[in-house]
Amino acid sequence: MQDALVAAAIAARENAHATFSKFKVGAAVQDVTGRIHTGCNVENATYGLTVCAERVAIFKAISEGARKFTRVAVVADTDNLTPPCGACRQILWEFCGDVEIVLSNLQGKTETMKLGTLFPRAFDASFL
Ligand code: THU
Numbered sequence: 001m002q003d004a005l006v007a008a009a010i011a012a013r014e015n016a017h018a019t020f021s022k023f024k025v026g027a028a029v030q031d032v033t034g035r036i037h038t039g040c041n042v043e044n045a046t047y048g049l050t051v052c053a054e055r056v057a058i059f060k061a062i063s064e065g066a067r068k069f070t071r072v073a074v075v076a077d078t079d080n081l082t083p084p085c086g087a088c089r090q091i092l093w094e095f096c097g098d099v100e101i102v103l104s105n106l107q108g109k110t111e112t113m114k115l116g117t118l119f120p121r122a123f124d125a126s127f128l
Contacts, residue, residue: 012038016040
């Protein structure tokens with residue numbers, strides 16, 4: 001049976017606004033109440049203003065009042081499973097800490113890891 005979080009990320013990916021790269025990404029974040037918040041990448045003609053699926057999902061969740069998270073799923077159509085970019089790792093660390101990250105593609109290939117392994121020795125509020 002498919003993980004509901006991955007299924008949500010696959011569905012969100014369909015809404016990707018990837019006009020320039022054609023590279024569609026979907027993300028889903030689960031909060032401690034079990035609620036799932038989704039996002040897709042939203043590109044911009046200036047390129048630099050593009051926002052990744054992971055940041056859209058976590059910012060949507062924060063704006064809905066969610067504050068504690070358990071898992072994040074990221075889906076793209078790549079055989080080599082697509083991980084969050086560096087900027088997204090920083091943002092996810094800030095709001096989610098060392099949560100499980102599930103990477104998946106459309107063929108059902110899946111790999112799960114902790115954010116801390118993708119983003120060791122992070123700078124965060126504990127330094128301030
Ligand atoms: N992208 C994401 O949305 N998440 C990732 O984890 C990697 C990259 C998007 C940004 C851009 O719209 C496109 O993929 C190509 O970089």
